[in-house]
Amino acid sequence: xxxxxxxxxxxxxxxxxxxxxxxxxPAPELGLVAxxxxxxxxxxxxxxxxxxxxxxxxxxxxxDAIDEFIARHGLDLNLAPEAMAIDSLEFARMLVNPxxxxxxxxxxxxxxxxxxxxxxxxxxxxxxxxIAMTKMxxxxxxxxxxxxxxxxxxxxxxxxxxxxxxxxxFRELETTVPVAGDAPSNAVAVSIGAAVxxxxxxxxxxxxxxxELALGMRGLVSxxxxxxxxxxxxxxxxxxxxxxxxxxxxxxYASRGxxxxxxxxxxxxxxxxxxxxxxxxxxxxxCVALARAIGSQGVQNGGIxxxxxxxxxxxxxxxxxxxxxxxxxxxxxxxxxxDALMSESDVRRTxxxxxxxxxxxxxxxxxxxxxxxxxxxxxxxxxxxxxxDDFLAMQRDWGVDGGLRTADETEVARLRKRATDAVTAVYxxxxxxxxxxxxxxxxxxxxxxxxxxxxxxxxxxxxxRTIMETNVTMLDVISALAENGFDLEAxxxxxxxxxxxVGDYLQTSAIFDEEMNVLSLVTDPxxxxxxxxxxxxTAKRQxxxxxxxxxxxxxxxxxxxxxxxxQNLRVRGSAEISYDPxxxxxxxxxxxxxxxxxxxxxxxxxxxxxxxxxxLEEEGCxxxxxxxxxxxxxxxxxxxxxxxxxxxxxxxxxxxxxALIHRRDLAPLANLELYSVAPTITRELYxxxxxxxxxxxxxxxxxxxxxxxxxxxxxxRYHTKVVSLVAIERNCVTNASPETLEVx
Amino acid sequence: MSKGDFGFSGKPVTDVTIEAIRRGDITLDDVRxxxxxxxxxxxxxxxxxxxxxxxxxxxxxxxxxxxDSVVLGYYDALRPGRSTADQLTAIATELSSQGAIKNAELxxxxxxxxxxxxxxxx
Numbered sequence: 001x002x003x004x005x006x007x008x009x010x011x012x013x014x015x016x017x018x019x020x021x022x023x024x025x026p027a028p029e030l031g032l033v034a035x036x037x038x039x040x041x042x043x044x045x046x047x048x049x050x051x052x053x054x055x056x057x058x059x060x061x062x063x064d065a066i067d068e069f070i071a072r073h074g075l076d077l078n079l080a081p082e083a084m085a086i087d088s089l090e091f092a093r094m095l096v097n098p099x100x101x102x103x104x105x106x107x108x109x110x111x112x113x114x115x116x117x118x119x120x121x122x123x124x125x126x127x128x129x130x131i132a133m134t135k136m137x138x139x140x141x142x143x144x145x146x147x148x149x150x151x152x153x154x155x156x157x158x159x160x161x162x163x164x165x166x167x168x169x170f171r172e173l174e175t176t177v178p179v180a181g182d183a184p185s186n187a188v189a190v191s192i193g194a195a196v197x198x199x200x201x202x203x204x205x206x207x208x209x210x211x212e213l214a215l216g217m218r219g220l221v222s223x224x225x226x227x228x229x230x231x232x233x234x235x236x237x238x239x240x241x242x243x244x245x246x247x248x249x250x251x252x253y254a255s256r257g258x259x260x261x262x263x264x265x266x267x268x269x270x271x272x273x274x275x276x277x278x279x280x281x282x283x284x285x286x287c288v289a290l291a292r293a294i295g296s297q298g299v300q301n302g303g304i305x306x307x308x309x310x311x312x313x314x315x316x317x318x319x320x321x322x323x324x325x326x327x328x329x330x331x332x333x334x335x336x337x338x339d340a341l342m343s344e345s346d347v348r349r350t351x352x353x354x355x356x357x358x359x360x361x362x363x364x365x366x367x368x369x370x371x372x373x374x375x376x377x378x379x380x381x382x383x384x385x386x387x388x389d390d391f392l393a394m395q396r397d398w399g400v401d402g403g404l405r406t407a408d409e410t411e412v413a414r415l416r417k418r419a420t421d422a423v424t425a426v427y428x429x430x431x432x433x434x435x436x437x438x439x440x441x442x443x444x445x446x447x448x449x450x451x452x453x454x455x456x457x458x459x460x461x462x463x464x465r466t467i468m469e470t471n472v473t474m475l476d477v478i479s480a481l482a483e484n485g486f487d488l489e490a491x492x493x494x495x496x497x498x499x500x501x502v503g504d505y506l507q508t509s510a511i512f513d514e515e516m517n518v519l520s521l522v523t524d525p526x527x528x529x530x531x532x533x534x535x536x537x538t539a540k541r542q543x544x545x546x547x548x549x550x551x552x553x554x555x556x557x558x559x560x561x562x563x564x565x566x567q568n569l570r571v572r573g574s575a576e577i578s579y580d581p582x583x584x585x586x587x588x589x590x591x592x593x594x595x596x597x598x599x600x601x602x603x604x605x606x607x608x609x610x611x612x613x614x615x616l617e618e619e620g621c622x623x624x625x626x627x628x629x630x631x632x633x634x635x636x637x638x639x640x641x642x643x644x645x646x647x648x649x650x651x652x653x654x655x656x657x658x659a660l661i662h663r664r665d666l667a668p669l670a671n672l673e674l675y676s677v678a679p680t681i682t683r684e685l686y687x688x689x690x691x692x693x694x695x696x697x698x699x700x701x702x703x704x705x706x707x708x709x710x711x712x713x714x715x716x717r718y719h720t721k722v723v724s725l726v727a728i729e730r731n732c733v734t735n736a737s738p739e740t741l742e743v744x
Numbered sequence: 745m746s747k748g749d750f751g752f753s754g755k756p757v758t759d760v761t762i763e764a765i766r767r768g769d770i771t772l773d774d775v776r777x778x779x780x781x782x783x784x785x786x787x788x789x790x791x792x793x794x795x796x797x798x799x800x801x802x803x804x805x806x807x808x809x810x811x812d813s814v815v816l817g818y819y820d821a822l823r824p825g826r827s828t829a830d831q832l833t834a835i836a837t838e839l840s841s842q843g844a845i846k847n848a849e850l851x852x853x854x855x856x857x858x859x860x861x862x863x864x865x866x
Binding site: 074076106107110218237241242244252253255292473478491497502504507508 | 750751757760761762765766770771772775776777778781782784785788789792793794795796797798799800801803804805806807808810812815816818819820822823824847850851853854857858861863
């Protein structure tokens, strides 16, 4: 240790991944503060002749563009006096009280100013936010959204990955481009892939505002999300929009029957250097009020691109969740962040998501990276392809519906093949480009774009140009699908177009189920009012949540053992008491050589016995194999064996590999040595156990043996197997007396 | 006929089939929302506690009859620093003459606020 170096304990702690994250000392003057910024106003409203003349401490003449729009469009002025008079803490309590209905709460919230709702929500603890989210989200059924992108805008891989994401249960797919010009090609490829994967999956392509709308107008995408709002006027203008242009854009989408939501999220103003000494949460309260005012049906927030900024300050993660609940209070669809990766630490990123995951939202992730981190062109997400099995396991652990389901491997392989076939056919049909067979094969198999080496990097851009120049619309794509035998996909794409005519999916929180029913605030309202109410998964859905592909039954393990069955352990006859002082009995469990052949360490039972016998032989003792049939308890097996043993010493062995040395005068649960962690026992250790049993028999000093050290979750890996193997052992227990076995 | 049964063009949505698309008989106007459908959706939004969403649908209904390029052009005109107050007012007049009263109001309000907040074209 050099004088300037921290002590070992701190050197060690400094190396942990969480210390790659940045943590900021709150700097309220820079907006680096979650709640209670120095310039956060006290809630207030003054109404004169039906016109707001003061809003949150600011008089009308000082209104900036955001105040102005909220004041003119965003608030229920009839309700405002009543709503603003409610004590903030009282209202906060209503959010967690099952007896106060969601309807009443959103009605009152419509009359509350941004500062008022910020004050209300800052009073909720983390646990209360979970309850509030459970109760206040608009749609009863939770759902999830995926990112589907890759580094090369490879249309085949995009389509295969879109189909995969749909198979895993995502109901919205968001793509974007590393190369702006590729966007139309990405939109077509992901739309086709989504249609291959499932019916009713919504697709968006996140690009510049006007370009995104143009894609929507051609029917090439079915919703939009990246319509950004900011909480200060200056940053709003820096984003090249005003509340009026955003309001108009919102109407433009609706005029073409396209679903849209806006994007905001705490920390963005601080990140862009324009927080005006306000807290992240207050500025977000302005964004959410504005979202409602311009007539957006929903909001994507909860940090989003600035999630790491919010995550860097005290209470920042709580504020991100409170942002989501605020959206719900405004009676809007909540697409709840958990999007941009906000920590290098798996523990921190899980902690950030988990309350929202169990509370349930309209979209748990406003972009779960369904592709690998390196392929995510939004930047790595909070959750990625690397984590899909974790997420599925978490759903199963808590019985929670996070919107995902297990997908069967052969089915995903089939879908990926079909998706690449469909894109190949459509691109060729429309003159957008031709793919080689090698490219297609690689895309089907690929876990990411690094696995696709045969791609033509110029193809997406050429395809995109052709789409724009020849005015390709979704009608052309549908026609090409049908012409090439992709009738199901053509039908699914057509149904997404028809949904625009009907318009039901323009309503708050709308998604489609796989029968093309709209689930929304209107058709599937959340009416949670305490335990036993609200969303409950159907039996079918619960089975999807529970039945992950990794689960194994006792029967599965029995069959696994059968693969290793052999005839090399034979019964020679009943076992008698020996009086030979060199005799050491190896007592084995009832299932040994009957149903269980393979120990947890991967050594066969006969290999283990062979090592024990060899160890005894080294010490000049003679091992005798006796199967104890009337107990599966290792202590009793060992003791019974010791009582048959001429030396009074025995080795007890369960078929799964757990072993001990016993002596005939000890209590059943006592022993001389125990190897308790069967999965980690090696050949050498079994040999040593044999040697030590021999030394005990001779009265010599045994060499102390330590159980092998491991920092792995050995119990997590093997305990389920142990339960099954013990059950198999129990089935083999009989009243039969001990019998001598021999290895042949 | 009830809501959502026909597209902007007036063609019944049941006529929009794969076969019709393959024959080239379907245009985007056949799979575009009708203003009456948006009005119906506005009523639904109102009934579900969101008059602002309803107002959006009503502005949208007015925009259905405008070509894509005109809609995109109006959007651009509203972006910061793109238009003078007079230009915004002129668009409002244009919108009014096409019956897009609510959008006209939006432009008039923008003209006023943009002038006060320095968001007009220099």
